[in-house]
Amino acid sequence: MLLTLIKKRKEADDAYSFIFEPSESIMWRAGQYMFYTLPNDNPDNRGATRYFTISSSPFEKNVMITTRIDKPGSSTFKKSLTEMKIGETIQASGPDGDFIISDPNRNYVFIAGGIGITPFRSILLDLYHRKLPINVQLMYANRDKNIVFKDELESLISKNPNFKIQYFINPTHIDEKAFLTFNSQLSTLNFYISGPSPFVRSIRDLLKEQGALSENIKLDFFPGYES
Ligand SMILES: Cc1cc2nc3c(=O)[nH]c(=O)nc-3n(C[C@H](O)[C@H](O)[C@H](O)COP(=O)(O)OP(=O)(O)OC[C@H]3O[C@@H](n4cnc5c(N)ncnc54)[C@H](O)[C@@H]3O)c2cc1C
Numbered sequence: 001m002l003l004t005l006i007k008k009r010k011e012a013d014d015a016y017s018f019i020f021e022p023s024e025s026i027m028w029r030a031g032q033y034m035f036y037t038l039p040n041d042n043p044d045n046r047g048a049t050r051y052f053t054i055s056s057s058p059f060e061k062n063v064m065i066t067t068r069i070d071k072p073g074s075s076t077f078k079k080s081l082t083e084m085k086i087g088e089t090i091q092a093s094g095p096d097g098d099f100i101i102s103d104p105n106r107n108y109v110f111i112a113g114g115i116g117i118t119p120f121r122s123i124l125l126d127l128y129h130r131k132l133p134i135n136v137q138l139m140y141a142n143r144d145k146n147i148v149f150k151d152e153l154e155s156l157i158s159k160n161p162n163f164k165i166q167y168f169i170n171p172t173h174i175d176e177k178a179f180l181t182f183n184s185q186l187s188t189l190n191f192y193i194s195g196p197s198p199f200v201r202s203i204r205d206l207l208k209e210q211g212a213l214s215e216n217i218k219l220d221f222f223p224g225y226e227s
Contacts, residue, residue: 001026002089003036003063013146015115017055017066018081020090028095030057030126031119031220036065037091038084044076046224053194053220054095055118057125063092066118066148068225075224099192099220104132106190109182111139111174111203113195114148119220120194121149124163128156134163139178141168141199174203179210186211194220 003020011017028034033053040048056064069078084090099119101108104127110120117140127134134156140147147167156163168174182189191212193200200221207217 001092003092004089005084005086006062007086008084011066011148012150013144014070015066015068015146015148016082017064018084019056020063020065020092022063022092023089026063026095028054028058029100030122031100032095032097033099033119034063034092034094034096038077038080040076040080042076046075046077048077048080050077050224053097053099053118053122055121057122057129059126059129066115066121068115097220099194099218101127104135106135107185107188108136108190108192109139110136111141111191111193111195113141113193113199113203114143115225116193116195116199116220116222117148117153118194120192121152124153124156128160134160136163138163138165139168139174140165141174141195143170145169174206176206176210179207187213187216189216191217192220193217195222196225197221197223198226 002023005018006021007019009017033051035051037049052065054063055066056062069082101123112120120138124134153165191207193203200219204217204219
């Protein structure tokens with residue numbers, strides 16, 4: 001399907017959202033992603049296609065991509081995305097993915113590494129919109145205080161007593177001490193980890209060492225941020 005760019009928004013520092021209107025009605029579950037093709041006359045070795053989470057919630061109807069643009073070192077894909085003008089189109093297929101919440105009555109720990117916050121924005125706003133419980137502790141690691149979706153996420157706290165956010169701003173990292181508060185609950189909580197692949201792997205390993213069960217851990221790997 002074709003997606004038409006209707007809005008660009010700076011979220012924080014080098015993070016931007018691109019909001020697209022789909023050419024046909026599209027249904028997705030909060031937390032899913034799409035596969036995008038954006039032709040470039042001279043693409044680099046990473047090519048002209050990418051996966052991105054739909055950072056908008058289904059009730060918002062439009063498809064939002066939120067990503068970091070590393071201006072000097074940006075891939076040709078992200079240069080093309082940045083240069084898109086309102087009214088231009090991008091090809092997309094999907095949605096797909098199982099990084100979704102099936103039972104909101106369970107207790108969740110969401111762990112985001114930087115831009116890995118995208119599926120959590122979609123899921124949290126969806127739960128709120130559908131008046132479902134938000135039994136979520138969000139552990140949000142970021143390299144600095146430029147926190148993507150900070151205001152939107154914090155606005156949910158006062159209305160949802162079981163929703164909490166804990167920030168880990170460099171040089172503070174998520175380590176074994178961060179999980180001490182979960183104590184005996186570690187084997188029953190549902191952990192969702194999203195972000196750059198090395199971050200996701202290291203938090204998964206840490207959680208397993210601390211006693212979390214593999215079947216209670218869901219992972220959303222964002223490749224491409226390793227270098
Ligand atoms: C299911 C899924 C969902 C995803 N959701 C998101 C999302 O919501 N938001 C998001 O930002 N990403 C998401 N990603 C990751 C996304 O697909 C890209 O891989 C990622 O954003 C990096 O983009 P990029 O390759 O354009 O590199 P850039 O972001 O442009 O650059 C990242 C780093 O790689 C270096 N680099 C750039 N180009 C090259 C090159 N040609 N060769 C060597 N190094 C290079 C840069 O200098 C920089 O250090 C998702 C991935 C998957 C699989």
